[in-house]
Amino acid sequence: MTFRAKHLLGIEHLHPTEITTLLDLADRYADHNRRGVAHRDVLAGMTQINMFFENSTRTQASFEIAGKRLGADVMNMGMQASSIKKGETLIDTALTLNAMHPDLLVVRHPHSGAVDLLAQKVNCAVLNAGDGKHEHPTQALLDALTIRRAKGRLHRLSIAICGDVAHSRVARSNIMLLGKMENRIRLIAPPTLMPSGMNEFGCEVFEDMEEGLKDVDVVMMLRLQKERMDGGFIPSEREYFHRYGLDAAKLAHAKPDAIVMHPGPMNRGVEIDGTIADDINRSVIQEQVEMGVAVRMAAMDLLAQNLRAARALPQGIMA
Amino acid sequence: MTETLFINARLIDPVALTDTMGALLVRDGKIVEIYETAPDAKGAQIIDCGGKCLAPGIIDIGVKVSEPGERHKESFRSAGRAAAAGGVTTIVTRPDTLPAIDTPETLEFVERRAQADAPVHVLPMAALTKGRMGREMTEIGFLQDAGAVAFSDADRVVTDTKVFSRALTYARSLDALVIGHTQDPGLSKGAAVTSGKFASLRGLPGVTPMAERMALDRDIALLEMTGARYHASQITTARALPALERAKRNGLNITAGVGIHHLTLNEMDVADYRTFFKVKPPLRSEDDRIAVVQAVADGLIDIICSMHTPQDEESKRLPYEEAASGAVGLETLLPAALRLYHADMIDLPRLFRALSLNPARLLRLDAGRLREGAPADLILFDPDAPFQLDRTQLLSKSKNTPFDGARMQGKVLGTWVDGDRIWEKS
Numbered sequence: 001m002t003f004r005a006k007h008l009l010g011i012e013h014l015h016p017t018e019i020t021t022l023l024d025l026a027d028r029y030a031d032h033n034r035r036g037v038a039h040r041d042v043l044a045g046m047t048q049i050n051m052f053f054e055n056s057t058r059t060q061a062s063f064e065i066a067g068k069r070l071g072a073d074v075m076n077m078g079m080q081a082s083s084i085k086k087g088e089t090l091i092d093t094a095l096t097l098n099a100m101h102p103d104l105l106v107v108r109h110p111h112s113g114a115v116d117l118l119a120q121k122v123n124c125a126v127l128n129a130g131d132g133k134h135e136h137p138t139q140a141l142l143d144a145l146t147i148r149r150a151k152g153r154l155h156r157l158s159i160a161i162c163g164d165v166a167h168s169r170v171a172r173s174n175i176m177l178l179g180k181m182e183n184r185i186r187l188i189a190p191p192t193l194m195p196s197g198m199n200e201f202g203c204e205v206f207e208d209m210e211e212g213l214k215d216v217d218v219v220m221m222l223r224l225q226k227e228r229m230d231g232g233f234i235p236s237e238r239e240y241f242h243r244y245g246l247d248a249a250k251l252a253h254a255k256p257d258a259i260v261m262h263p264g265p266m267n268r269g270v271e272i273d274g275t276i277a278d279d280i281n282r283s284v285i286q287e288q289v290e291m292g293v294a295v296r297m298a299a300m301d302l303l304a305q306n307l308r309a310a311r312a313l314p315q316g317i318m319a
Numbered sequence: 320m321t322e323t324l325f326i327n328a329r330l331i332d333p334v335a336l337t338d339t340m341g342a343l344l345v346r347d348g349k350i351v352e353i354y355e356t357a358p359d360a361k362g363a364q365i366i367d368c369g370g371k372c373l374a375p376g377i378i379d380i381g382v383k384v385s386e387p388g389e390r391h392k393e394s395f396r397s398a399g400r401a402a403a404a405g406g407v408t409t410i411v412t413r414p415d416t417l418p419a420i421d422t423p424e425t426l427e428f429v430e431r432r433a434q435a436d437a438p439v440h441v442l443p444m445a446a447l448t449k450g451r452m453g454r455e456m457t458e459i460g461f462l463q464d465a466g467a468v469a470f471s472d473a474d475r476v477v478t479d480t481k482v483f484s485r486a487l488t489y490a491r492s493l494d495a496l497v498i499g500h501t502q503d504p505g506l507s508k509g510a511a512v513t514s515g516k517f518a519s520l521r522g523l524p525g526v527t528p529m530a531e532r533m534a535l536d537r538d539i540a541l542l543e544m545t546g547a548r549y550h551a552s553q554i555t556t557a558r559a560l561p562a563l564e565r566a567k568r569n570g571l572n573i574t575a576g577v578g579i580h581h582l583t584l585n586e587m588d589v590a591d592y593r594t595f596f597k598v599k600p601p602l603r604s605e606d607d608r609i610a611v612v613q614a615v616a617d618g619l620i621d622i623i624c625s626m627h628t629p630q631d632e633e634s635k636r637l638p639y640e641e642a643a644s645g646a647v648g649l650e651t652l653l654p655a656a657l658r659l660y661h662a663d664m665i666d667l668p669r670l671f672r673a674l675s676l677n678p679a680r681l682l683r684l685d686a687g688r689l690r691e692g693a694p695a696d697l698i699l700f701d702p703d704a705p706f707q708l709d710r711t712q713l714l715s716k717s718k719n720t721p722f723d724g725a726r727m728q729g730k731v732l733g734t735w736v737d738g739d740r741i742w743e744k745s
Binding site for chain 1: 370476515516517519520523525528591634637638639640
């Protein structure tokens with residue numbers, strides 16, 4: 001057993017062997033999912049609550065399907081509408097839910113660190129489905145699995161992450177995961193969308209996209225978060241597409257067999273040209289969605305094992 | 320006539336910058352004589368200091384007492400007791416209460432409450448603009464007559480330079496002290512931490528340290544224009560220091576302070592979103608911290624304050640961005656400051672120059688020094704005594720200290736105000 005974590009709050013505190021353990025299991029789940037092999041006993045009798053304080057269709061659906069494939073009882077709570085409006089604090093919401101004894105809590109929240117805060121107050125396993133601009137660990141794990149399956153390895157690759165790095169939790173989790181697995185990471189963004197201090201993370205920073213894409217194995221595009229563009233970080237969408245949108249001409253600077261990734265949902269014609277996104281020889285965007293379910297199954301499986309092990313301990317010894 | 324003779328004391332003199340053994344005689348609330356060797360007592364009450372440090376009491380500029388408005392966070396009674404236990408003999412209160420202290424009538428309320436409940440001296444500040452809204456100046460003259468010792472909008476910047484320049488000009492005509500918060504409002508809007516690697520790692524909105532220098536530069540230009548007496552409440556970054564040094568060299572009437580948390584903690588202490596470390600301005604890099612400590616030792620930064628800001632648990636137990644700013648500091652100011660002494664970054668006389676003497680000079684008080692004729696506002700402390708801070712033991716009503724569980728050195732053994740002992744270590 002080389003996955004000891006109680007929660008999956010981020011990539012930052014995971015050890016490379018834990019990442020590999022999780023990806024190996026997810027790899028098997030991905031194959032089983034394709035063959036239609038069911039595993040309804042893994043989370044049988046467990047309750048999974050999806051708490052989304054921020055809009056999400058894809059991630060929430062992915063977690064729901066993953067839980068159901070493993071036999072959990074899954075409940076979705078849309079939190080934008082309910083208790084926050086009534087003035088309840090996050091901690092009170094957590095304590096209320098905790099009293100209902102769920103086993104797995106999947107949380108997305110608009111504020112960085114909010115999921116960590118919530119995890120301190122509950123007895124169940126917490127999975128971070130994205131907190132503010134901080135982390136989105138299952139996205140990084142599914143990206144890693146996609147890369148590993150496409151490239152046959154997850155080390156010594158040159159990987160470009162392009163776009164709105166400043167507002168992206170996907171970028172942060174990926175930088176940490178790919179860095180831990182010893183890859184070269186190149187960040188490409190207009191300077192207004194590049195957070196400060198990124199070179200201190202061991203990343204190479206580029207403002208010119210063609211230069212940044214030179215000879216990379218993987219091109220990872222980020223969504224331009226329109227809802228976060230309130231300060232006018234870029235002059236216009238069309239200028240952004242011209243300088244930082246992925247099209248055939250820019251992609252030609254990458255290696256001929258470079259793969260193209262995007263966490264979705266895509267803004268076609270803003271950060272990525274539609275023909276690139278649909279090119280089955282380059283784009284692995286659909287595989288990313290597929291791996292998402294497998295990675296979330298693996299994560300919940302491992303956390304549930306740890307939860308059962310912790311609960312099986314006699315009272316008082318570990319308390 | 321009551322006389323008290325402190326013998327066998329290690330006298331910390333921030334005027335002469337000396338640290339010597341001696342004795343000190345207090346009569347009717349004043350220091351009357353200082354001796355190298357103790358004289359015959361002649362009926363005076365004798366206090367044997369046992370070789371521990373005797374220093375002028377701390378004068379803490381910028382304490383938030385949450386009266387009026389939020390008495391559940393801190394009252395004059397709780398703040399006064401916390402001050403006494405922390406070796407603070409004068410607190411200078413902030414006007415950022417609910418409502419703001421912006422009229423002689425509200426100022427009178429503060430003075431009355433302080434008089435009734437606080438064992439230490441309380442000197443109130445008043446707002447510079449009505450409601451701290453930055454639009455119209457307050458009745459600076461009336462407020463000064465009513466006892467306001469300085470004028471400040473606390474942590475709000477008067478963004479309209481015309482309003483601010485007029486307020487400075489008017490304040491100059493009354494020789495009133497204006498205290499400014501130096502953070503460019505545009506750049507610092509919405510910021511929770513200082514920008515850089517840590518902010519990027521945690522995904523928190525950051526503000527560049529340059530925002531402080533920009534605001535200081537603006538205020539310095541306005542001082543050149545108006546000639547007002549000005550104090551920058553918190554200078555926390557290395558980049559602001561040359562501007563401050565130049566302004567002083569050019570003869571402007573400017574002084575600067577720094578909060579104890581910026582001298583003893585850095586941005587990394589926030590770690591996993593610990594909201595008790597959220598202060599305003601946010602904690603800085605270690606390089607900035609070192610530069611600012613050096614500036615205090617050199618005398619470029621004049622004053623160390625606690626920036627005591629009580630917050631209840633509810634306002635802190637929130638996601639970092641939403642949590643309230645501020646930390647209590649009255650009781651931890653001295654032991655935290657002594658960390659700098661134990662790290663050999665500053666000696667005790669220079670430390671008390673920043674804690675006691677310079678605040679007294681800024682406010683034109685006789686206190687803050689061990690001199691004949693000065694009020695006997697004194698503290699006796701053991702700079703070496705170790706302890707582990709337990710926040711539940713704080714006398715402040717609010718327990719939001721970043722030092723909970725920290726190992727510290729330095730205990731206040733006794734506190735005297737006007738010669739009366741108001742606190743004694745039990």
